Amino acid sequence: MRLALISDTHLAPVAAAFNANAEAAIDWIETWAPDAVIHLGDVTADGAEDPDQFEHARVLLSRLSAPLHCLPGNHDVGDCPPANGTKEPPFSSRRLAQFRAALGADQWWFARDGWTLIGLNSQLFASGDAEDALQAEWLENELAAVRGPVALFLHKPLVLETHEDTPDHPRFAPLEARRRLARLLADRPALVVSGHVHQHRRRRIGVADHLWAPSTAFLLPDSVQPRLGDKQVGLLTLELSPDGGWRAEMVSPAAMVSHDVLDHPEVYPQVLEMKRSAM
Template sequence: MRIVQISDLHLSPKHGFFINNWRRAARRLQQMAPDLVIVTGDLAINGPDDAGELAFARAELDKLGLPWRAVPGNHDIGDEPPGQDPTQLVNAARLDAWRTHFGADWWSQDVPGWRLIGLDSQVFGSGLPDEAAQWDFLRDALDGATGDIGVFMHKPLTIDDPDEPASTRCIVPAPRKALTELFDAYPVRFLATGHLHAAKHQSAAESGHGFDRIWAPPLAFVLTKPTAQNADHILPGTRREVGMVVYDLQESGWNAGFDAVADAEIFDLDDIKQGRYAFLRDMPAYFPEDLVELAE
């Protein structure tokens, strides 16, 4: 069973900076033809306030002609409070929009020897009824697994310090602790996340827990230049490339490897925003005229 994780596409019909990196990755996926593609969030730029972006990203995913599943990120449905932007907090309407365009925001899927669990990292710490519902789902999904378990969500549990204070980089402390304990109590082999736009594979032994932590590279842009706004996003020891993660899951054993999209353009977020815009959604409209074509 070959699964490919992709993350942080940041697609938009209004702000099409990254569409051709996505299309190059999509061509690569069409060549690889994995059994399943899992998207770990940030499919859009301004999904919380523009469901048209969610529809656009969904249509692009369907062009793959491959089976896919997705979980949401902050650029799709917003953050738990206080969030990166107080006007873009996750709420019932934003969850509804996600579910309309992509289906369930948490799910499980069994493949030979494995249970794959997708989680909505954005509801942890939200206080919404969905948060309690997802905990119930997760406990049942872990209890019911008969083989190994792999978990996919947008935000990582932490960067390095398990007691890292609350921030929009990671799962906030209370659910972080509960999730870590729960994953350690079951045969969870890996936790695969996105959001940081920096890639790393930390083994279970390195993490001091029972599961590997895999940070997927982005398909959109990287962060290379420390600024006042993003200095804490420049993470040492990470890969800064456009790419994906390829998982080979066997009935006993697994491995994961990074696969760079060789023909991708490397955009630095700060070069695009030119120091003038807080968010990409604030920028003038742009969409490239020449689109990389996909196979039919």
């Protein structure tokens, strides 16, 4: 099975540069002709604040011919703890409903070529919303019936280095969710794929391979975010083999520009203060 993975497109009518990079990604994907496309979240620049951005994103992404499976990110539906205390809006069930109406289910699974592919809404983790417990129960029931390799897709990476990383960090899943997923994935071949960090990295942690997808939209400079992997805009191809093997490649189409988020106050006015702080 051949998959194209895109993440952190940050689409909005005002985000012309980010829209153009997403269009370059779509053009490349259409040429490659995958079996499906998975969007790992932060589809919109700020759907959590402006739900009209969902329709803009839906129209742009409708150019894809392959089936599209989207997951919500913090910019789409708000963030879960431990983002409390940051300037991120908190998770909103109302925004989640608007995400679903425009972009489809936020939790999904399908099986092909011996693999089970599962999409999770990481923004529900530790949110206190009733759907967090429902999602956990759904996942446990699905995995109980699976015997082959599993590919798990979500917006936030589960871990930086280990499932016991402390203290909790807003860029990674909360400790309780990490431990729960580690228990469910124990003793089975697994691949965990995420976005959110705007960096590309692959790492073996415990029994699972962890793969980070880059952003198509922009990079965060080292003055704002530590370098944990490769900082380059692009997308990933992922090929899953019936024997449980997998192969991923980073792709940066020629038409895609490596934007620095600090150069785009028309999308995120708060970067002006970030620029001043970095000087």
